[in-house]
Amino acid sequence: MSSGPGSSTSGAGARIAERARRVVPGGVNSGQRSVPGLTDLVITGTGGARFRTADGREFIDFHAAFGPPLLGHNDPDVARAVAEAGTSLGHMGVGVTEGEVLLAEQLVELIPSVEKILLTSTGSEATFHALRVARAATGRRLVVKFQGCYHGWHDSVSLNVISTPERVGGRDPISTGILPEVLEATLVLPFNDSEAVRAAFAAHGQDIAAVILEPVPHNVGALLPHQEFLTTLREETTRAGSVLVFDEVITGFRHHTGGWQTISGVTPDLTTFGKAMANGAPVGALGGRADLMDLFSSRPGGPTFFAGTYNGHPSVVAAALATLRKLREEPVHEHVFRLGERVRTELTALYQRLDVPAVVAGYGSVFVTYFMPGYAPGQLPGSYTDLLANDAALFVGYRRRLLEHGLFELPLNLKRSHISYAHTDDDVDRLLTATETAVRSALADGGAGDLAHTSTMGGARD
Structure with missing residues (x-):
């Protein structure tokens, strides 16, 4: 993915990331910030529902720093x-x-x-x-x-x-x-x-x-x-x-x-x-x-x-x-709950249309798609053992491909995504359109290949 953050041709980001690795173990200050395939990701600006990188790219951020900026970045x-x-x-x-x-x-x-x-x-x-x-x-x-x-x-x-x-x-x-x-x-x-x-x-x-x-x-x-x-x-x-x-x-x-x-x-x-x-x-x-x-x-x-x-x-x-x-x-929870419900409802319909076994879970402003068979509409996994059936390669693979469309969901297995007060319906529209394209691409390529091992990572919130 030569155009994405973390690629070997990413210019300024690669240079800064290399400097970081010389003086910071692994180049990051928390173990969860080192994502396979995104080792040259250097953040230069955040605002609202977006962030920018040293390579001049802008992303709609549905990861949101593991969730704390409920109001959006730099409120x-x-x-x-x-x-x-x-x-x-x-x-x-x-x-x-x-x-x-x-x-x-x-x-x-x-x-x-x-x-x-x-x-x-x-x-x-x-x-x-x-x-x-x-x-x-x-x-x-x-x-x-x-x-x-x-x-x-x-x-x-x-x-x-x-x-x-x-x-x-x-x-x-x-x-x-x-x-x-x-x-x-x-x-x-x-x-x-x-x-x-x-x-x-x-x-x-x-x-x-x-x-x-x-x-x-x-x-x-x-x-x-x-x-x-x-x-x-x-x-x-x-x-x-x-x-x-x-x-x-x-x-x-x-x-x-x-x-x-x-x-x-x-x-x-x-x-x-x-x-x-x-x-x-x-x-x-x-x-x-x-x-x-x-x-x-x-x-x-x-x-x-x-x-x-x-x-x-x-x-x-x-x-x-x-x-x-x-x-x-302010109607913060009303806004993020409405968008969160819309995301979960429309993602569920999307996967049904694609005939992809998936369970879209979450609450309020949080959403996550587990790629696993055997769940009736409305049925949700209840324990970690249930989640062992999740297709980690597809989970990571489609999120890697979202980067090509200017959207960021953390490409690590089982990680949730978040809506903030700064997100809009237009942002959700872009997410839904890009997700369909990314999932189709990931399925055609067989998921994420060697990135599927990220399912074994132990830590979780930054």
Whole structure:
């Protein structure tokens, strides 16, 4: 694909990317940014629903940085708020600013589980602290996570995200360098399997400190939870005295300002949030029951250490306040939900017309196509094991070909796509037309060939 980003003839992009590889391992600052076949992708500008590359190309962006810029790239209201904050307030590292208080008050108001909240710089930090305080509160050792869910880079949860078939059912770390005894303290269960949850609590309930899950495992596309499954988690953790943690780094704010817990009516004990609350600015948060949150050392005498140099930085607080204001005052969710429903409906019709076995899944502004047979209209996969049937070559192959039409969906297996407030119906028209052409081309060429191996990648959100 000589005209696409990452090709050997891509000029300026290739030169900058080569410079990067000489001084940055792999040329990128996060493992998920190195995409096979796109190693010379150099971004020079972002705005709204588009980005530009060093080679002068512009793409309609349906990847959207793994989802945080719900309003679109460089939203002018958010950018203005950040710039204004920078004229009067720098980072002090002591005390508190009124902006931090305003943000905390709004999050307590919006999120059912949140009585008190602490800011972090990343979602990984938030999930790390959630598990630490759960162990502190319960005095227990074990953590339960679910196959296909990703909760960040720390050792307790760095396993069993996108696993190969033979690694499903056992412990499948996504990194070397993790102590075996740390991995042994994490139980991995299948998502949406209430019986497995009950069995785990029957066997280990008195030693389970926490259950952590993405209420929608978006790191493998979009597995929607069964209501009975979420209810079972709440019942079993309550009965055993364990801490239920919803990782809403992705579902929070994108699907509802109150998170998935508002949609489902199931309230966890702790909730983690991420960059979506600030339209992509580097912020995370951990909130929940006051008795748990008061265990942190931010409260004098709290026994569970909590710190972070950039927690509550004025610029990211300003971004978060501006983002929340827009989410509450403008029809953001109405717009992205309408476009998302249109994409899912019309993609489903497109694949039926092409006679391609496919399931178009998602929720609200999120969509993903799994290329797999055997699903009736309206039927959706419910577990990671179901997704092993996805045709990874076709999945990656058609997305590679979308690049030729100026559209970007991340060409890695199982990765979801996103609608932002900046996307338009014209953008959706272009997506639908290009997708049909790209899928036809990928089918004619036999998919993606050697790129199909990307189905085994472990990490998920940037």
